[in-house]
Amino acid sequence: MTQELRIALAGLGTVGTGVVRLLEENADEIRARAGRDIRITAVSARDRTRDRGIDIASYAWEDEMAQLAARSDVDVVVELVGGSDGPALALARGALEGGKHLVTANKAMIAHHGAELAAQAEQAGVSLQFEAAVAGGIPVLKGLREGAAANRVERVYGILNGTSNYILSAMEKTGRDFTDILADAQELGYAEADPTFDIEGVDAAHKLAILAAIAFGTRPDFGAVETGGISGVRAADIAQADALGYVIRLIGMTDCAAGEDGKPRLFQRVQPYLVPKSHPLAAVDGPTNAVVVEGNFAGRLLFQGAGAGDGPTASAVVADLVDIARGNPAAPFGLPVASLASSSPADTAERxxxxxxxxxxxxxxxxxxxxxxxxxxxxxxxxxxxxxxxxxxxxxxxxxxxxxxxxxxxxxxxxxxxxxxxxxxxxxxxxxxxx
Amino acid sequence: MTQELRIALAGLGTVGTGVVRLLEENADEIRARAGRDIRITAVSARDRTRDRGIDIASYAWEDEMAQLAARSDVDVVVELVGGSDGPALALARGALEGGKHLVTANKAMIAHHGAELAAQAEQAGVSLQFEAAVAGGIPVLKGLREGAAANRVERVYGILNGTSNYILSAMEKTGRDFTDILADAQELGYAEADPTFDIEGVDAAHKLAILAAIAFGTRPDFGAVETGGISGVRAADIAQADALGYVIRLIGMTDCAAGEDGKPRLFQRVQPYLVPKSHPLAAVDGPTNAVVVEGNFAGRLLFQGAGAGDGPTASAVVADLVDIARGNPAAPFGLPVASLASSSPADTAERxxxxxxxxxxxxxxxxxxxxxxxxxxxxxxxxxxxxxxxxxxxxxxxxxxxxxxxxxxxxxxxxxxxxxxxxxxxxxxxxxxxx
The missing domain is CATH 3.30.70.260 (ACT domain)
Structure with a gap:
């Protein structure tokens, strides 16, 4: 365990550079807690020469990202490229095939291919970790998988998309309409040029599918998430809700019950909800994320923090690296892949x-x-x-x-x-x- | 790993019976997640015949609690007796000496003797876990030690005593004075007959000393916690605070900075604070606990939930058991005991x-x-x-x-x-x- 843990980093956008900075700035703390050094040995990104405010000269450079998985001086591949398929998925498969641990912040890839990748990791005897894929810097996957491990989970719900929450809470504060606030959010960097994934609930649905799998021991089923967004919410809706004692929040909600055949019926919905003002989620504003886990013994647990940003996301990525360095053998979805149940979507007619x-x-x-x-x-x-x-x-x-x-x-x-x-x-x- | 994990339970009060019920009710989930059965083999309590609403006939009974540590059919001793010294400490030492893992909910014992016990566990190559000792069912020790492991922790603070928080928020709602509400709380079971430890901040100080040790890699130093309680807070103070935009909450607060000699100066204070109404802790009322961890990369993380009660506390105890069953080798304070620094109390004059x-x-x-x-x-x-x-x-x-x-x-x-x-x-x- 005293040997250093060697990292290859794919992707040097804001999160990637955050990881580089974190591993440098907090090197002493990390060495003490992990029991060994965590050191980047190789990196790959689209553009080698772009000024990122960090020095990457001491790392080996690969033009072809996929080559990171083949290097003999790498123990863990960290995938920060994004996209459910394409180069990210190829790299992930390659890394696991090569017997390397894989850490990723890629919610789309895990929502779509998580079970396949977890099975591959299991077979190779390596770790697959993706804390950063859900709710940024909040250690909610660990909280659910380990902290709440003693519970039958009754439901999981929360604010999973910072952009939508920023927009809704800004609409609430200003009384202005969606399109106005979206334009502001884009200018301020809280919303992307193409905000579709955020405002139409797709990003939250990716995260919800991952949470549901861990909470209920089912295979991730992103395709079955009933997905809606906030673009149809008007200032008038927020005003009505307010008058009735509610705020409007984009909520991802999941629960699970056995059907008549004993097989799990998984309910997964992303939609704006009316949240009573007395509920802890009503006080969550701006780009913050918050997840509630209700367990049959723990009661209601709330995990809250920054849902995005280079610092928080890097914090989650490196927490996974520390876990791997410590030799913590957590199953990605809490159970061996063969034990993950196949679920059918819940019938909502009688809900x-x-x-x-x-x-x-x-x-x-x-x-x-x-x-x-x-x-x-x-x-x-x-x-x-x-x-x-x-x-x-x-x-x-x-x-x-x-x-x-x-x-x-x-x-x-x-x-x-x-x-x-x-x-x-x-x-x-x-x-x-x-x- | 497929062998069952065998548990001895010392103490069958509300938490102990909660653990028995949980292990029974959630046996399927726990087996799946832990990878093996977790089974109680022996128990000990003051009174064998008291009706606790659970059936203990299938467990071996020990009149002398200390004998649990000597049994050959026990892998983990769970200490739920309480008290910083006396029988609890004797049992803890005996269990570790006997090469058994130790799980405890005993905040006083860990605040006073945590480093000694952790050293003993390390030497014996067994686990010492105490998630239930801080903030009941909230997995905040895991969140801090593992979830925030990549961060330099800037400060940790929170609402650590449910009784005090119940009383303060009831004073807030009713405008009534401390002694009135305390009497109500005692009647309702939210405060004990002798409420001193709760209302004078001692219980919160125990928890704070544990949080501080994990956050800053220092030896627990309960004696250095500046401890105050809520008995001096009047309805009038709450009214003034309200007029100024604040609520009053009993907060445990810790941070740490290097002194001129490079050695850590640990600030630890339990005291009622004025909390701005816009702060997430202001919305925490009733017997709820909530802990904020501020990290240099993660930003502000909030962990919230039930701070006490049989269900939540049992949830935390059994989460520790699942961790042990999985073979998760977490150091109790996040670092090897020899690496824990000795701190001096921070000088507050210039704070x-x-x-x-x-x-x-x-x-x-x-x-x-x-x-x-x-x-x-x-x-x-x-x-x-x-x-x-x-x-x-x-x-x-x-x-x-x-x-x-x-x-x-x-x-x-x-x-x-x-x-x-x-x-x-x-x-x-x-x-x-x-x-």
Whole structure:
């Protein structure tokens, strides 16, 4: 154990340079805690000469990233390139094939190919770790896999995308609309030029699929995540929610129950939720992430911190390296891959919750009667209804409804009945209330 | 690794019975995650026949707790008896001497004797784990030791005592005074018949000493924790704090810096703090615990959950057992004992912060002039001052002062100058503002 642990780094973007800086700045602490030095021996990135504010002259350079996996002076390959397939996946496979440990921050790759890679790691007798793939610097995978290891996990949910949370909390504070705030966020670097993955829930869905697999001992099933984003949320929705005692947060939520055949039915949803103001997640604003793990003995555990950024992500990457240096043999998903169950998606028709429905309707007599009759006929019980906008004005108005708890099926039925109505000006927004 | 892990349980109070229930109810999950069965083989408690709602007939019974350490059918001794010395310590030493792993929830014992026991465990090549000793079900020791392992820890602070937090948040909600709420808390089971350890900060100080040792790689030094409690906090203080934008929480706070000789100067304080309402700890109410770890790369990590109770504490105890079953070789304090530094207590005289000072003064002319002159002469700069109470009434009134940031020395000097004043009716309350 006194030999140094030798690292190859693929990708020198913000996270990669963060890892270089961290290993340098905290070298003393890391040596003491890991029991040996952790040293970068080789790196690869797109551009060798770009100024990154770090000195990479002492590391061997590989033009071809895949070559890192073949080097004899490397014990661990750290993949920080991104993308679910392509070069990242080729490197990951190559590294494990070559008997090297693999550490990655690549949520898309793990969500899509995690089980395959974990099986390969198991066979090769090496570690596969990806703490940085979920919730940045927050050690939530470790918390779930090890800290909560004694529990039957009842559900896991949280704020998994910093960009969306930044936008929603900025909308909340300023009263401004989505597109305005998105433009600001892009300017400030909180949102990317193409923000689709963040604002449409895909990034959160990647993370949720990983959390679900670890929580419930199932194979990651990204394809089955019901995925929605925040682009349909208006300032008016946030104002209605506020008036009713809620904030709106993009939440990834997962739980799991045995079906009639005994096989697991996995519920995975990413969607804006109405979060009661008294709930700890309501106080989470800006680009922060927070994950709640509910265990049958631990109760409600909350893990909160920075969900992205070079420092926090590098912190998680290097925590994995320290674990490997210490010889900690954690299974990536908490169980041997052969023990991971195949799940089916849960049927949500009978899932009970309260819903928030927002309609944009023509402002004319009879509209409210049509809306409420459709609710009644489908068996949806209305808890509160706010008609937003001044009825004397011409044009469309907003109607927001919060339902009593009931099966999701009834809401779907009501919306189906209203789908052909000419009083509905655009597709309604349907959110759930976090209970 | 496929052999079962055999447990001896010392103590069958609420936590002990919780562990028995957990190992039974979650046996399938634990077997899958640990890779083998975890089975209780022997137990010991004060009273064999008491009805605990669990069946202990299948476990060997030892009248003498110490005998558990001598049994050949035991791999791990779980000590849930409590007390820093006496039978608990004797059992712990005996178990490690006998080459058995030791898991304990005993914060007092670890705060006082942790380094000695860790050294003994190291020599014997066995594990010593005590996740349940700090913050109940929250896996914060693991989070700090492993999750934040890549960081230079800048400070650790948090709400470490559920009883105090319950009382303070109940005072906040009801406006009632400490003694009233304490009586309620005792009736409801949130406070013990003798609540001294909880309300005077001793319990939190035990936990803080353990957190500090892991965070900074120092030997636990409970004796050096500056310890204060909540019994001096009045409803009026909470009202003043509220008016100024704060809540009051009992906070354990630790940081560490090298002294001029290069040796660590450890700051450890348990005291009620004024917490800005926008800080995540301000939203933590009831018997919840929450710990913030600030790392130089991870930024601010928050771990929150139930700080006590049979379920959460059992969850942490069994997480340690799962770790042992998996063969995870974590050093109890994150470093080999020989590498733990001896620290000196930090000198707080030059420590800069904002202070809350509350005086009970005679209601007569000249008092305010005397108070403020003492502040001025000591170099204390006043940010806000509230005189509470109706000046036309006879008797004493409250004066609350929040200072600008400055060295603690100046506040001490001002109080020393006022110590002999006959206008001060009782010793002033001095709190700090969490910054």
């Amino acid at each position: 009970r919750n309260r819903a928030y429905l927002r309609f944009v309707v023509s402002d004319r007599p009879g509209v409210m009667a049509e809306l409420t009759a459709a609710m009644r006929d489908a068996g949806v019980s209305i808890e509160s209804l706010i008609q937003h906008g001044k009825p004397e004005e011409a044009g469309d108005v907003l109607v927001a409804i919060v339902t009593h708890e009931g099966p999701e099926r009834t809401v779907s039925d009501a919306l189906a009945a209203l789908a052909q109505s000419d009083c509905i000006a655009e597709p309604p927004l349907v959110l759930r209330v976090l209970g | 800069r912060n904002r202070a809350y000072l509350r005086f009970v003064v005679s209601d007569r002319p000249g008092v305010m002039a005397e108070l403020t002159a003492a502040m001025r002469d000591a170099g204390v700069s006043i940010e806000s001052l509230i005189q509470h109470g109706k000046p036309e009434e006879a008797g004493d009134v409250l004066v609350a002062i929040v200072t600008h940031e400055g060295p603690e020395r100046t506040v001490s000097d001002a109080l020393a100058a006022l110590a002999q004043s006959d206008c001060i009716a009782e010793p002033p309350l001095v709190l700090r503002v969490l910054g």
